[in-house]
Amino acid sequence: MMYEFLIDDSNQNSRLDVFLANEVELSRSEIQKLIDDKKVLVNEKFQKKNYKLNLNDKIKLEYEKPDKTIKPQKYDLDVVYEDDYLAIINKDKNVIVHPTETIYSDTLVNYLMYNFENLSDVDGDYRRGIVHRLDKDTTGLIIIAKDNDTHSKLKEIIKNHEITKTYLCIVHGKIDEFGTIEEYMTRNPKDRKKMMISDEGKLSISNYERLDYNDDYSLVKVQIKTGRTHQIRVHMNYIHHPILGDKLYGLKKEKILFDSQVLHAYNLQFVHPQTNENINVIGNLKQDFITAIKKTKLDYTKIPSKL
Template identity: 50%
Template sequence: MNEFEIKVDSSEEVRIDKYLTSYFKDYSRSFIKNLFSDNSILLNNKIAKPSTKVVFGDIILVSIPEKKDISIKPENIFLDVVYEDEYLAIINKPVNMIVHPTESITEGTLVNAIMYRFEKLSDLDLPFRPGIVHRLDKDTTGLIIIAKDNNIHLLLQKMFKDRRVKKTYLAIVHGRIQDSLVLNFPIGRHIKDRKKMSVRKDIGKEAVTRIFPILSNENYSLLKINIDTGRTHQIRVHLKYIHHCIVGDKIYGQKNEKVNFNSQLLHAYKLEFNHPVTGDKLTVSAEPDDTFKSAVKKLF
């Protein structure tokens, strides 16, 4: 880990994310944004948010992971491409596939597959994330958008930031939920386990999840879920917080499941947005996999 201590020399008040983007010219805005998400930026010894203003004399401490050479090779892995044009593609990601390689996992990822499938991909972020605009957890199935060039990547990122992409999920959870709910609880890194997220009313970022029950009984509920924000593990953390864990969630779920589907029952079902180039309304959906469908039949 490389640590940089920076003394702000700006004579005017400025947002810390803009200041750091200007300071670290070799890193993209997306890379700096990820550092904030990982709580890797401190301002005067306190965790900083991107919108925090800095003034002359402030001390910023930035922790940046050391760059390691990672060789990523295209792989001929089947992809369920549900939409494609010259600018972008939308993939229905299967369960147990991570989106991008890591230092320890360099094969079998969505990135390996799209590098083989598409001739052009954006390359704004780290070298092992070509085309990746947003992410899905390894155990979450469903729709993910791929950018084919850097301009589209930036346009899509801004659309997500401005909440102009409507994301709809399907989930099966423990317990009965009969009424629609709006969960508005800030989310941040878990206070003890840095690999997990949790509701954090002290340093958490805004997170809004909207829940609409489709089916329910004494033990389980099938939900349609919309998220206004896109925090890491947002749906899973919010559902755990209200004591309705997702069935099969190995991190935030129940320790002793009465049923075992060998899968987390969360599916990114639908994406709705205006095309960043043509302006046409796009509505793309993908049915859940056979495991999810069999769970619905068995539990309801």
């Protein structure tokens, strides 16, 4: 679809990207990308995003409005536990948990809608069934609620720290045999995609145990007492043992190259909010993690089969 605008005296001297962001249902960053992609013309010429508009400028914007409806998509989910109230999925790498304002497909929610008849919707269609999150490239266990009552009770369990979450990761260097990291975390004001250690943030606690090591790498089990965004990734970097393959917090140059962090949500333990059953589930390692163990020459058998 082609949008056309004629600049009058009320909009002259405005920036090109600011003007368009106010005229169409797109964020400023989305508008800037369209400008960079040569989808915007001013008087039949390409201009930069900071171009100052003049009276009678003619703007053309080529843009197909996306369908923001969240639709079911076929996907073979690794379901490790399921009952009438909830399910636990062993999530793959490169899967975003829920849609955003710019991403409407190929998320876990799309796949859940295809695979499950009932999902909670207390947090809206974009987060159907989603009780907690995992980063896009973190693999492993994530709990799905099938109804709103179960969803609310699971949220309360997580809020009250009545769930045990255990992760596995491979980090650089020989880490201490045992340790606790207890620091305050907040979002990095210089880079909103990142978190950082700061006294102004919220308390974050991780307990770790080294399972195996060599001169270059350590295989680590981490139990988190809190669930801050990027918590384990930030904590490991903070103690100078960044996670292998971590593009945000890891080493800029690595001997062994991986395209994402080697981090896996391995075990969940909690009391079922509806049946009072003790739930203790392990999510088998994905192939990328197994490959990382082999390449770093760590011992796979040191990983506990039961927790």
